[in-house]
Amino acid sequence: MDEAVQVIRLLTAQGKTLATAESCTGGLLGKLLTDVPGASAVYLGGVISYAYEVKEKLLGVDAEVLREKGAVCEEVALQMAQGARQRFGAGFALSTTGNAGPGADEKNPNVGEIYVALADQSGSLCRKLTLHGNREENRLEACKAAMRLLLERCNSSEGKCSLLP
Secondary structure (H helix, E strand, C coil), rough: HHHHHHHHHHHHHHHHCEEEEEECCCCCHHCCCCCCCCCCEEEEEECCCCCCCHHHHHHHCCHHHHHHHHHCCCHHHHHHHHHHHHHHCCCEEEEEEECCCCCCCCCCCCCCCEEEEEECEEEEEEEEECCCCHHHHHHHHHHHHHHHHHHHHHHHHCCCCCCCC
C-alpha cells in the first residue's frame, strides 16, 4: 500500500509519531501501517473502539454526542483522533468511524458514509467519505483516505512536515 509506505517514510524522516483510533475499520489501518518495515519507529499503537463505551472511556468521546448523533459523524471522528493523540502522546493521530456496510441502524442508516479525521499540534480536521463498495472495499478506502489526509496535511503550506528528497 503506497499510502502506508509514504506515511511511515514521512514520519520517520521528520521524527514524528502516530497513533490511531478506529471504529469501522476494525484495526485495518493499524495493520496496514505495521505491514511497513520500520513502522515501529513511528507508530505508537491504536485503539479499536467499536463500542460507544470504548469511544467514551478510552478516547474521551462525548457521550451526549454519541447518544444524539451516533458514532457516524464529524464530531465523533474528530474527538476520536484528538483522544488518541492525547492518550498516546503522539505527534499525529488518525481516526475512522462510519458505516462500512452492508447493514444499517437507526442512527447510522447510510451505508458507505465514513468519516476520517486527523489531529496534530495545529488542530484537527475531518473528511466525510461517501463510498459505494462492499464492506471490505469501504474499509480499505477509509484507511487510504485517512492516510492521504495526513500526507496532504504534511505537504500543504500549513503542514508541519514534508517528505525529504
